[in-house]
Amino acid sequence: MKRELSLDDIESLAVGAWILGTGGGGNPYLPLLNMRLLYKEGHRVHLIDSNDLADDALVGTVAGMGAPLIGQERLTDSLTLARAVTLMERHLGRKFDALMSMEIGGSNGIRPFMAAAHLDLPVVDSDTMGRAYPELQMTSVAVGDLTGYPLSLVDVRGFESVVHKVPTWKWAERVGRKIVTEYGSTAATCQPPRTGAEVKQWGIHGTTTKAIAIGTAVREAQRRHSDPVAAILSVEPGKLIYKGKVIDVARRATEGFLRGVVRFDGLDEYRGSAFAINFQNEWIVGSRDDEPVVMTPDLICVLDSVTGEAVGSETIRYGQRVTVLALPPTKIFLTPKGLQHVGPRAFGYDLDFRSVFSA
Amino acid sequence: MRRIGIDVGGTNTDAVLIEEGKVVRAVKAPTSEDVTTGILDSLKSLGSTGVLGGKKIDGVMIGTTHFINAVVQRRSLTRVAALRLGMPASASLPPFCDWPEDLAALVRGGVWMVEGGHEYDGRLFMPLDEAAVTKAAGEMKAAGLKSVGISAIFSPLDPGHERRAAELVAKVIPDAVITCSSDLGRIGLLERENAALLNAALADLARDTIAAFEKAIADSGIAAPLFITQNDGTVAEAAQARRLPVYSFASGATNSMRGAAYLSGLSDAMVIDVGGTTTDVGQLKHGFPREANSVVKVGGVRTLFRMPDLLSIGLGGGSHVELDPLKVGPLSVGYRLLREGLAFGGKQLTTTDIAIAAGLLELGDRKKVAHLDAATCETVFAEAARLAEEAIDRMKTEAGDVPLIAVGGGAFLIPEKLPGVSKVIHVQHGDCANAVGAAIAQVSGECDQIFKDLSRAEALSAAQGIANDRAVAAGANRASLATIESEDMPLAYLPGNSVRVRVRVVGDVAAT
Numbered sequence: 001m002k003r004e005l006s007l008d009d010i011e012s013l014a015v016g017a018w019i020l021g022t023g024g025g026g027n028p029y030l031p032l033l034n035m036r037l038l039y040k041e042g043h044r045v046h047l048i049d050s051n052d053l054a055d056d057a058l059v060g061t062v063a064g065m066g067a068p069l070i071g072q073e074r075l076t077d078s079l080t081l082a083r084a085v086t087l088m089e090r091h092l093g094r095k096f097d098a099l100m101s102m103e104i105g106g107s108n109g110i111r112p113f114m115a116a117a118h119l120d121l122p123v124v125d126s127d128t129m130g131r132a133y134p135e136l137q138m139t140s141v142a143v144g145d146l147t148g149y150p151l152s153l154v155d156v157r158g159f160e161s162v163v164h165k166v167p168t169w170k171w172a173e174r175v176g177r178k179i180v181t182e183y184g185s186t187a188a189t190c191q192p193p194r195t196g197a198e199v200k201q202w203g204i205h206g207t208t209t210k211a212i213a214i215g216t217a218v219r220e221a222q223r224r225h226s227d228p229v230a231a232i233l234s235v236e237p238g239k240l241i242y243k244g245k246v247i248d249v250a251r252r253a254t255e256g257f258l259r260g261v262v263r264f265d266g267l268d269e270y271r272g273s274a275f276a277i278n279f280q281n282e283w284i285v286g287s288r289d290d291e292p293v294v295m296t297p298d299l300i301c302v303l304d305s306v307t308g309e310a311v312g313s314e315t316i317r318y319g320q321r322v323t324v325l326a327l328p329p330t331k332i333f334l335t336p337k338g339l340q341h342v343g344p345r346a347f348g349y350d351l352d353f354r355s356v357f358s359a
Numbered sequence: 360m361r362r363i364g365i366d367v368g369g370t371n372t373d374a375v376l377i378e379e380g381k382v383v384r385a386v387k388a389p390t391s392e393d394v395t396t397g398i399l400d401s402l403k404s405l406g407s408t409g410v411l412g413g414k415k416i417d418g419v420m421i422g423t424t425h426f427i428n429a430v431v432q433r434r435s436l437t438r439v440a441a442l443r444l445g446m447p448a449s450a451s452l453p454p455f456c457d458w459p460e461d462l463a464a465l466v467r468g469g470v471w472m473v474e475g476g477h478e479y480d481g482r483l484f485m486p487l488d489e490a491a492v493t494k495a496a497g498e499m500k501a502a503g504l505k506s507v508g509i510s511a512i513f514s515p516l517d518p519g520h521e522r523r524a525a526e527l528v529a530k531v532i533p534d535a536v537i538t539c540s541s542d543l544g545r546i547g548l549l550e551r552e553n554a555a556l557l558n559a560a561l562a563d564l565a566r567d568t569i570a571a572f573e574k575a576i577a578d579s580g581i582a583a584p585l586f587i588t589q590n591d592g593t594v595a596e597a598a599q600a601r602r603l604p605v606y607s608f609a610s611g612a613t614n615s616m617r618g619a620a621y622l623s624g625l626s627d628a629m630v631i632d633v634g635g636t637t638t639d640v641g642q643l644k645h646g647f648p649r650e651a652n653s654v655v656k657v658g659g660v661r662t663l664f665r666m667p668d669l670l671s672i673g674l675g676g677g678s679h680v681e682l683d684p685l686k687v688g689p690l691s692v693g694y695r696l697l698r699e700g701l702a703f704g705g706k707q708l709t710t711t712d713i714a715i716a717a718g719l720l721e722l723g724d725r726k727k728v729a730h731l732d733a734a735t736c737e738t739v740f741a742e743a744a745r746l747a748e749e750a751i752d753r754m755k756t757e758a759g760d761v762p763l764i765a766v767g768g769g770a771f772l773i774p775e776k777l778p779g780v781s782k783v784i785h786v787q788h789g790d791c792a793n794a795v796g797a798a799i800a801q802v803s804g805e806c807d808q809i810f811k812d813l814s815r816a817e818a819l820s821a822a823q824g825i826a827n828d829r830a831v832a833a834g835a836n837r838a839s840l841a842t843i844e845s846e847d848m849p850l851a852y853l854p855g856n857s858v859r860v861r862v863r864v865v866g867d868v869a870a871t
Contacts, residue, residue: 030549034451069859070479072547073512075449156448157485184478245753251848314848319642319649319668321753 002048002122005212007039010113012215015309017109019214019232020207020327022299023313024281025106025132026068030076034114038078043117048098050126050203053196058094059124060085060193062112063102065153065176066186068314076107078114080156080188085115088152088190091162100124100199102139102191104207105132105282111188126203130330131299134281136176137169138342140332141194144202148172152190155183204330210236218308228308229323239356241286241294242275242324243267243305249316262316264324267305275324277302279313284347286324294326294356295349297333297342301325326356361414363405363581364798365398366422366614366791372397373794374405382622384410385791394425395571402579416583418868419576420594420797422610423587425568426561430608430658433461435567438468439559440504442495442528443552444475444487444511444520454510454552459659466560468504471495475520476512479857480811484512487520489527496531507537508559510552514541516808536562542603545807546859550654550663557660558605565604569597586834586868591665592617592647592796593803593865596834605664608657612639613667614796616648619764621799622786628762629751629780632792633769635677636691640750641669643764645843647865665805665863672750676769680708680739687742702728713739714771743772752779766792802868804830804840807861815847815858822860835866 005013014032017025035045053059062081064071089095099112099119104127112123128139142148148169153161153176161179166172172192180187194203213235221231232238244264251260264275277286283300285292294300302311305321316322333342334355344351361378367390375385386404391397398421405411429435441454454470455463473491476484499507507528511520518541525537540555573585587600588610600607615632626646632639642649648667655666673689677696680687692699692707699705701712702723714720716731717740755761760781765773766789775783788795806825810818823842831837844863 030452033457033549037451037456067479069546072549073476073479074445074484075452075548077449077451079451156450158447184482184484245755319754 001052002046004044004046005113007036009212010035010039010110012212012219013208014110014215015218016211016213016215017104017106018310019218019301019303020104020109020130020211020299021106021132021282021310021312022301023279023283023311024134025103025108026071027312028107028110030071031107031110031114034076034078035110035117038114038117045113045116046122047125047208048122050124050200050205053098053124053199055195055197055200057097057196058193059196059199060088060096060099061102061128061191062099062115063108063189063191064111064186065180065189070184070186071107074156074184074186076111076114077156078118080154081111081115082118083160084152084154084188084190085119087154087160087162088150088193091150091152092193096121096193097196098122098124100194100203101127101208103127103129103132104211105129108132109208109211123208124199124203125208126199126205127207128202128204130204130207132282133342136173136191138346139169140202140204140330141192141198142169143332143335143338143341146194146198146202147192149192151176151192153179153183153187155187159183202332204332221308229303229305229325232308232325236327238325238327240323241326241356242288243270244275244322246316246318246320246322249318258313260313262313264322267321277324278349280347281313283313285344285349285351292351295344295351295353296347297329297338297353298355298357299327299329301327328355328357361417362798363402363416363419363583364794364796365401365419366611366793366797367394367397367424368611368793372401373791374401375788375791375794375798376405376410377795377798382788382795384408385788385794387791394423395575398572399575399578402575402581406579411581416581418586419581419583420586420588420800421572422614422793422797423568423607424611426564426604427608427657429561429564430462430557430660433465433658435564436465436560437506437563438504439466439556440468440499440502440507441470441552441556442492442507442509442524443472444509444524445484445548446472446474448476448484448512449548452549454508454556457549457661458553462658462660466556469499469502471498475524477514477517477520479513479516479809481517487523489523492524492527493531496528499528500532505532505535506559506562507532507535508540508552508555509537510540510548510555512548513546514539515544515546515551538603543605544805545663546809547663550661553660554605554662554664557657557662558603561604565601569601573597586800588614588797588800590667591650591803592667592800594800594868595802599833608664609666610797611793612641612669613648614793614800615639615766616641616643616667616796617646617799618792618794618796619643619766619786619789620646621795622766622788622792623764623784625762625764625784628764629754630764630766631747631751631773633765633767633772634675635696635768636673636675636693637671638674638747638750638767638769639669639671640754641667642754647843670750670754672746674743674746674772676709676711676772678710680710680713682708682735685738685742687739687746710739710743710769710772719771740772740774744774744777747773748777748779751777755779765789801865802830802833802835803863803865804828804833804835805861805863807859809857809859811857818858818860819845819847819862822862823864826862826864830864830866834869836869837866840864840866
């Protein structure tokens with residue numbers, strides 16, 4: 001069923017997508033700002049269910065790639081995202097029937113709507129991560145071994161590139177990343193095109209709706225001055241993991257990623273208990289009193305205890321008072337193949353995945 | 360060294376004279392509508408005590424809320440021409456795009472976006488379109504705009520395009536007042552540009568206010584240079600404050616914390632500043648307040664100013680007290696305490712009445728609060744202490760007990776012992792800590808840049824050099840400079856060894 005999103009839905013989407021970003025994915029504030037201006041100019045966007053797609057429908061997956069810091073100076077631009085989509089259409093010689101999100105977590109949760117506003121295409125209520133992850137092979141479609149090419153990448157100055165063919169998703173990531181770097185470490189991309197049948201089988205469904213529901217819960221709690229964390233848990237089957245304040249942040253950049261560890265001291269019922277989270281852009285493994293208790297692909301969400309809004313790994317700092325929640329991942333990532341792509345070992349942690357949701 | 364510090368608060372304008380490291384005299388005068396009268400009164404009051412006695416004063420340091428109030432109250436603002444150098448990027452988010460409508464309507468004189476700007480590694484993003492800048496300046500002139508805010512992509516790394524554009528604009532509009540965003544530091548185009556536009560909007564007010572302050576000082580018969588205290592607890596010379604008034608947005612709380620450090624002799628401690636209505640809790644590190652590291656909204660506009668990280672709670676000397684059930688604050692009688700408090704013949708029981716009943720304060724008429732027995736006073740103090748303890752615990756960044764300095768007019772609410780606190784320090788002149796903080800303010804310089812292909816030590820040292828030069832340009836004595844903050848952040852997804860370094864240094868005001 002096709003439904004028009006209100007600006008209020010999109011405001012909630014921004015809050016929810018940032019929470020599903022699990023520490024990475026970039027703050028959605030600038031995409032949100034674009035949407036506010038687009039709505040003011042009369043543009044509207046529509047959400048459809050994956051079941052609304054014909055099996056042979058063609059779906060374009062929209063994402064920004066690059067360093068979040070660059071995005072703070074070269075601000076995300078809706079027309080450039082639309083150009084990445086039309087470049088892919090030209091390359092394929094075929095028009096898209098709908099767009100979708102590669103990554104619901106963070107700013108990429110909103111970017112398909114920025115392109116959709118200009119192209120008058122609906123956006124499918126599905127994505128390929130259900131959260132944020134740092135690399136292109138960390139998606140449900142890569143787990144499903146769907147084709148990892150072609151990939152279009154455009155720059156606001158008019159550059160247009162298409163990665164026509166690569167053997168694997170990892171190669172798509174490597175070659176694509178090189179182009180993004182030459183562009184100045186920011187690019188608008190249209191990811192490998194998908195058929196309606198592929199989206200139905202391998203998409204992670206209902207994630208835009210989920211992000212809107214989480215964001216709505218948080219925003220309502222803020223308005224009523226009630227507990228935003230409780231509000232999230234009332235709409236999502238999540239688990240409260242820890243409450244505390246940040247006592248140390250150690251960051252290092254390796255192989256193009258921001259890695260590090262954040263340490264916390266317990267507050268309230270967690271007083272006297274230490275917690276640490278290792279991150280690679282996103283929160284990867286959380287340990288309580290040195291014992292790993294929560295890990296990828298479970299979603300680790302670090303929230304500001306007062307506002308309920310997400311805290312990112314780039315900006316988390318001393319003294320912040322936070323609540324750590326876990327949310328369940330898509331089942332696609334819980335298979336042996338899924339864990340190969342996004343389990344703790346995919347990030348270099350020699351740990352067997354244990355979910356906080358398996359009783 | 361002999362300095363006068365003045366803090367213009369919501370209720371009182373405090374003035375102190377500091378001589379050779381000692382507070383010689385502290386006075387209070389009611390804050391006046393026009394602010395300068397209050398300053399004049401406080402200086403007269405200080406003069407009447409005879410302490411000035413024709414001695415040479417090295418500086419008058421004023422902390423004021425003038426500029427932030429103008430933005431918050433939407434008054435005395437100048438219309439601004441916004442010139443952004445960065446096309447074709449960011450076109451969908453033009454200058455003023457995230458301002459509240461009412462403020463944008465007052466300030467937005469016009470928006471021009473032309474090609475220019477740099478990449479994160481210093482390469483050109485686009486060459487500066489000089490012809491377009493000159494054409495824009497002509498249109499600004501035709502529109503009667505004289506205050507211009509210029510921003511460019513990655514200008515904190517390379518301010519060259521902003522500077523060149525400023526020259527080109529000045530050629531067309533010789534009396535233009537121009538703010539370049541690179542002078543306001545920090546990466547984040549929209550927030551930095553917002554700061555530049557706010558600054559440009561304060562151009563006329565800054566000129567008039569600084570002139571009025573200088574006149575008030577001269578009229579008081581004091582021959583001393585004027586300094587304005589800034590958000591981060593340092594001061595700027597009058598000329599610099601006139602050029603960059605946004606840096607003086609939020610100096611009151613900072614001054615209190617700096618004053619607390621000075622009066623107690625401690626440089627690392629928690630500070631609790633108990634005023635009439637609210638209590639601010641912050642943390643001193645190396646004698647300066649720990650800064651908030653995130654976006655700060657001023658009058659609804661997102662910026663990245665250097666502001667202290669404070670937690671404010673509704674507890675103060677004027678807080679309403681309810682006995683059954685027990686409740687202290689957040690309502691307060693504020694500056695009406697001397698009319699509405701029980702001990703002053705009013706009807707509202709306040710924390711000050713409790714302190715009078717308990718014999719902690721000698722104010723008002725103790726007979727009017729004689730019905731409050733010792734046990735009642737105890738429970739009220741315990742509740743105030745609980746509120747304070749919670750706030751302190753929330754602001755602590757390390758485990759273990761820390762010293763706590765209690766200042767402000769309501770500091771009597773802070774007991775001698777608190778859980779999580781190694782010792783509570785009450786200081787003499789603590790009720791004028793803010794004016795003391797203004798009087799002792801130093802000068803700072805900051806660098807926030809991305810460095811590429813340097814070792815970590817080389818990058819830190821390069822950043823330090825830039826910060827030092829900026830501090831000296833702002834009036835610091837080079838020999839006295841010390842680094843108080845140094846932070847490096849490796850950058851994800853950037854090639855090479857890219858690291859963002861932020862260094863802040865402070866030093867004493869150079870003798871003139």
